[in-house]
Amino acid sequence: MAALSVANRVMEFPFAIILGFGQGYQPVVGFNWGAKAWKRVRESYVFGCTVAIVGAIAMGAIIFLFATPIIHVFNSQADAEVLALGLLCIRLQCIVLVFHSLGSQVNMFYAGVGHAKYSLIVNFARQGYCFYPALLIAPMLLGINGVAATQAIADLLSALVVIPLGIRALKIIKTKETEDQEQKISMKEVS
Numbered sequence: 001m002a003a004l005s006v007a008n009r010v011m012e013f014p015f016a017i018i019l020g021f022g023q024g025y026q027p028v029v030g031f032n033w034g035a036k037a038w039k040r041v042r043e044s045y046v047f048g049c050t051v052a053i054v055g056a057i058a059m060g061a062i063i064f065l066f067a068t069p070i071i072h073v074f075n076s077q078a079d080a081e082v083l084a085l086g087l088l089c090i091r092l093q094c095i096v097l098v099f100h101s102l103g104s105q106v107n108m109f110y111a112g113v114g115h116a117k118y119s120l121i122v123n124f125a126r127q128g129y130c131f132y133p134a135l136l137i138a139p140m141l142l143g144i145n146g147v148a149a150t151q152a153i154a155d156l157l158s159a160l161v162v163i164p165l166g167i168r169a170l171k172i173i174k175t176k177e178t179e180d181q182e183q184k185i186s187m188k189e190v191s
Contacts, residue, residue: 003085004148006074010067011093011151014059015100021052022104030112038177041113045169049105056101060094067091085148092152099159100126106166113172118165125158133157 025048032040063070067090071083103122110119131154138146138153 003082004089006071006082006086007089007093007148009074010063010070010090014056014063014097017059018052018056018097018101018104021048021055021101022108025105026108026112028112029109030114033113036176036180038173038180042170042173042177045105045109045173048109049102049166052101052105053098056098060097064091064094067094085144088145089148089151092149093155096152096155096159099155099162102166103155103158103162106162106169109169110165115172118168122158122162122165125161126154130154130157130161 025044028044029041029048032038032044067087068083071086071090075082075086103126107119107122110116110122131150134150134153134157138150140146142149
């Protein structure tokens with residue numbers, strides 16, 4: 001419990017940054033969607049996903065490399081077993097942090113454009129229908145290491161939902177752009 005508690009406290013920092021970035025992105029996409037500025041919607045989506053991925057890789061790499069001293073900040077009396085389990089948990093979460101970050105962006109896109117159903121599907125993936133099966137199965141297969149790996153496994157499984165819905169978001173934007181162009185052409189023909 002001590003190792004998982006420390007790991008959760010450490011990972012709250014990048015999670016808070018990811019959430020803050022996503023919440024800052026949501027009104028941008030919402031305003032541009034409402035204004036039918038499809039090019040800006042696409043550009044902001046691509047920019048947001050790119051920054052989220054690069055930021056997650058950078059944060060993950062830093063935390064991965066400095067995991068041992070970070071754990072000692074939160075638990076200076078950590079014995080070898082707590083340290084090893086905490087390191088495993090933190091480092092596995094750092095490896096899959098990119099999926100958590102991308103999931104936040106995709107979730108905020110759908111929330112910002114009013115597609116609540118898809119936003120809900122993405123939102124529940126990580127801590128819901130991907131987490132609980134991992135929580136039940138990983139410890140049976142991997143023992144205590146499975147407990148430490150549960151959140152990372154859930155993040156990895158959530159990528160099976162996030163990536164297709166992220167690609168679908170691009171298709172939705174492209175459809176809106178095409179419809180808008182066709183409408184402009186037909187308006188010119190009528191004039």
